[in-house]
Amino acid sequence: MSHQEALTKYLAAFITGLVQAGVKDVVISPGSRSTPLALMFSEHRDVRVFMNVDERSAGFFALGIAKASENPVGLLCTSGTAAANYYPAVIEASLSGVPLIVMTADRPHELRDVGAPQAIDQLHLYGSHVNWFAEMALPETGMEQFKYAKTTARRAVKEALGQNKGPVHLNFPLREPLLPVLDPYPFNEEEESIAIEDGILFLPHGKLKNIAEQLKGKEKGLIICGPIEEHDFTEAVTILAKKLGFPILADPLSQLRSSSMSETPVIDSYDAILRTEEAATALKPEVIIRFGGMPVSKSLSLYLKKQMDAEHYVVDNGSRWRDPNYSGTTMIHSNETAFCTGLASLIVEPHSLNWLSKWLEMDEMAKKVIAAHMELTEELEEGKAVYELVDLLPVESTVFVGNSMPIRDMDTFFHKNNKNITVMANRGANGIDGVVSSALGAAVYKRPLFLIIGDLSFFHDLNGLLMAKLQKLNINIILLNNDGGGIFSYLPQYGEPRHFEILFGTPTGLNYEHAVQMYHGMYTKILDWEGLKMAVLDAVSYEGLNVIEIPTDREKNLSSHREMWKKVSQEISLLLQDVE
Template sequence: MAILQPLIDMAEICYQQGIRHVVISPGSRSAALTLAFARHGGFQTHVSIDERAAGFIALGMAQQIDAPVVLICTSGSAAYNFAPAVSEAFFQQIPLLVLTADRPREWQHQYDGQTIYQTAIFGSHVKRSFEISPDYQHPDVQWAINRITNEAVNLASLAPNGPVHINVPIREPFYPTSGEDLKTSEYIRIIQRQTNEVTWPQGAWEELLDEWENASRILIAGGQGKPDGALSAVLTRIADEWHIPVLGDCISNLTGGGEFVRHHDLFLGKKGAGTLGPDLLITFGMSFLSKEFKLFIRKNPPKRHWHIGEDAFLADPFQSVTREIPGKAAAFFDQLFEKLDYQLFVENADLTHDTSFHASWIENERNTRRKKHEMLQNLSSFNDLTLLDLIFRCVNLPYQLHIANSMSVRYANILATETQWSGVFANRGTSGIDGCVSTAIGAAKVNGKPTLLIVGDVAFLYDRNGLLIDNLPQNLKIVVLNNAGGNIFRMIDGPGSLPELETFFETRHAFSARRTCEDLGIAYFGGSDLSEAEAVVKEFLNFNGIALLEGFTNPVENTNVWKALKQACKTGS
């Protein structure tokens, strides 16, 4: 048996459990892990020299394929650089299997390089953390490594999904000898975990239907979630046939023919909006982008609030939840529709809720959409809003849209509402700017779809190392909104009025993405003139291969236009 045979078998277990993608950051102590996966032959391996970028690339892949992706790094601070992506994956419920090579514990505090405390290094930001023994020759250790690997893969894919960590101390020698063939053991034990389907008992349904019937104003609202055709279809039926408003931010991925409420962030702050408060609020999904919606519900709490999801924690950002309903939203709404429809048929009755409540929401939605279009048509300056509005109108393919945090995701939540995307994604688990570029790169490498990333200059500069991965995806287009700093700090209350704004909050700079593109062979397009923008945008979108469009805008103009848009939608009718 090879000295490191259990690590070779670890790769085979991952393969037989269905894992196909491995993101590797080069290192020495991790050589045995790297070679076990690289020489296996069944994995697509992706090499990223920067562990922080590697973590988000793996996250982007796992986000798309809805299956664990393996992350491998060497010992020491390399493991810590996975932490931002691991925490994002934890709060966004994305499955990762993180394998960190380590030196045996007896070498801690012995001035031995790359030796730190790696046991449970990610703390509470993983579903579980394991550590194997470095003494692989003992039969009990071999059994434990087999069991732990199976358990870790199964746990990562158990709802709610998330990252799982295995720390792997490795003794020398860990490089194979010349001519040594890394072969899997003859007998590999695979442990499958059977999933349980959630069923809601009849007694629970009776209580839910009673609460539904006692509610006059019913509102359904979706948080962050992946595209789900079945969910969108049943919510379209509920909205159209029962006249119940269905609300969703762009990252809720609600699609189809239904008239969903998408511009709530622009109109909920206006005078008289309190009449839109529901008696019964039904939410599903993860985080909500709209701060206005969260504040609105906190100020106008419903009598009843059901939340549907597979969370391990009680999530109550609206401070109003009265009932947790475990399971998938599509299945729940499908059964709700069937049970209510059957009950109405048997009783020969109609729904008794207030349909004018739906009419009020839709009227506000249509009026706000109209005001938005009127203002955008009247803008004559080149700014973030006019550039993005032009790009979204020129998109002629079913792009998958990826959005960085800060202003990019807020712009998209207002402007990207009428374009048919194949999916909208953003790192809203922790909402950091780290990893936005890398996540989109990882997604584009596996999704097989034209992919568009909208990112601010600071977030782009912060995560340029993601572009150093081998074989950049040619189906990726990147739009950089370069306003020479963190423009969001000029737009929010607090820092915008401080004399230290430009130095310590916006962090003004004069950098561009042009030389990054030149270094990496990415087609570069730039613009700062509205009269020439449409031609540049079309050339950029039609380019065959990876390309980047950098729009140079003025932060003061961006701020004025954004605030004017929000103000216009909160006044008048």
């Protein structure tokens, strides 16, 4: 058997293993050393290949596909620094639990560390940010080698889909010649697969019963839901909260704010409520049950730090230690939905609803104040842009949210609704890089999709727009342009005006219309609120890349937010006095 025949059979076995394990999409960046893998993936009838010429964008694009499809996605590049450009996306995938199968082509061993071109040390390149690393054997003949390649592929998917989902890294040393034999069709579609049976992690009945006993008589409790992607969780945690009489403080990424379920005990204005010192002091919980990652709200985080006397259960479907405040008293490794369902079945005695009623009353009061403030806001302002957008979004749509101010405005202004809107974001490392690419990756499976993003994050990933053009993807980008880093105006750095603008404000003064035109997109600049309404309504039926830019003023944004929070605090304080 020739080298090329062995190469073909070896890689065919590997790719067959990936496909049998559920990999359907592969994102490839061009390169020479990765030629045999790229050609073989492109030849497979059941693999959809996306070519992305920018590796940094490619990594985040694959991440977006994986988040939206909930399936592992392959990611392939050539040797050298191409692989290093995947690093930011690999880190995000690791911290946010997204399954990526990262495949890097490499020089064979005899060309390493001898000055060969495009050769770097790729072994364990991503360090602890991958669930598993394997240096693949050089392609050779023999049934044992083919079984090895196929089994390694299956294991890679298993490792990516473990209790803690995340990326894996496979490094492929490949010798020339690099062209596989594509004729006849190199894949055997009747090849036997390897069965892998997975279950879910759950607490034994006895331990759940102990927790139910501990919750007896506890009337003042909170359920905190941060970013979480767990099927059937919304219904399960809602049933548990109603039985306990506990409010659910739900981050927008918990998927609890937009649901067809009626009369949910969800509190969505807690960020504004807990900015009121009297509220944060008066609302002392006896018990806290937390699911998912940490919510975005700073005021909630500060509030939780002070609740050192409360029993604090942290529930996580894996072995992660999600307790940055060091306030957890019981760490529970269990499937979140199974935990809620099991515990709810053991809650027999009805709990008092006084505590829940107090939270719901404050929540309604805060939302009324926010709504009144928005009505009076005539100038273009970022918070109102998000507030208005919620009403304009179609049912079953998806919103991808950028970091820094957009996700915080989503937290403040995305209130409960029954539209079943999916909210997505890259909140693993909370970076502003790769957001456009991730949203476009999600657009492969989600439609209609809206991206809400700030101007610096948009600039950071302009290259990502190429995928909209090449793949004919549909995306509506709401570009909030305050000409700089708006988030820093809310931080202590704002108190150092001498160097603030050049170091933190970082205005660019760019005209993004030209960039959108370069990628053959539609561009609309908003001049008033009626213009936003018309642009969003038109966007639903638009095909392709559509950018709606909303110019805002950083100083006015800051003063508007502060004025709104002050009004909320005043009303909440009065409400608490009346209760007393």
